[in-house]
Amino acid sequence: MIENLQKSFKTSQKRMILALFGGFLLFSCSAPPLLDELTTFENQEWHMDSVVQAQWIPQDSGAPVFMSLYVRHLTDYPYNNLYLFRTIRTQSGIAYSDTVNVHLADELGRWNGTGMSTLKTMMVPVGNSAVRFRKGERYTLTVQHGMRDTLLYGIQDLGVRLIAAEE
Numbered sequence: 001m002i003e004n005l006q007k008s009f010k011t012s013q014k015r016m017i018l019a020l021f022g023g024f025l026l027f028s029c030s031a032p033p034l035l036d037e038l039t040t041f042e043n044q045e046w047h048m049d050s051v052v053q054a055q056w057i058p059q060d061s062g063a064p065v066f067m068s069l070y071v072r073h074l075t076d077y078p079y080n081n082l083y084l085f086r087t088i089r090t091q092s093g094i095a096y097s098d099t100v101n102v103h104l105a106d107e108l109g110r111w112n113g114t115g116m117s118t119l120k121t122m123m124v125p126v127g128n129s130a131v132r133f134r135k136g137e138r139y140t141l142t143v144q145h146g147m148r149d150t151l152l153y154g155i156q157d158l159g160v161r162l163i164a165a166e167e
């Protein structure tokens with residue numbers, strides 16, 4: 001019986017090493033993001049009037065891009081969700097605008113996202129699929145929280161990430 005346990009332990013060790021190596025290869029080969037901007041809120045406080053803004057000018061109009069936001073919050077954040085008002089503007093006007101309810105915790109109060117300490121990170125896609133931007137045109141994404149509190153405690157960062165989609 002002890003021999004079976006030892007074999008099982010060695011097999012699980014081998015599987016873990018293979019999984020770690022495979023994960024390393026998967027992430028080390030991916031292309032860097034086209035845009036990765038992070039806004040940090042002083043004292044983990046996001047004021048209702050504070051607008052997060054990211055600007056970019058695409059260099060290739062034919063390349064599809066996935067756009068996402070990532071929210072970093074503390075586990076003492078007082079709510080299980082976060083409403084965000086998102087708008088993408090071009091030089092000619094508004095191209096996209098929506099309100100999204102980000103579920104930071106599930107029905108039982110367990111935090112969604114990643115992180116092993118008191119800081120959790122939640123990825124939030126913008127739109128339903130990859131989009132194409134016109135080359136040379138300036139785009140501006142603005143994000144504002146839509147919670148009822150004027151000063152929202154427990155939100156540390158809000159990031160914007162653009163990643164090239166594989167065609």
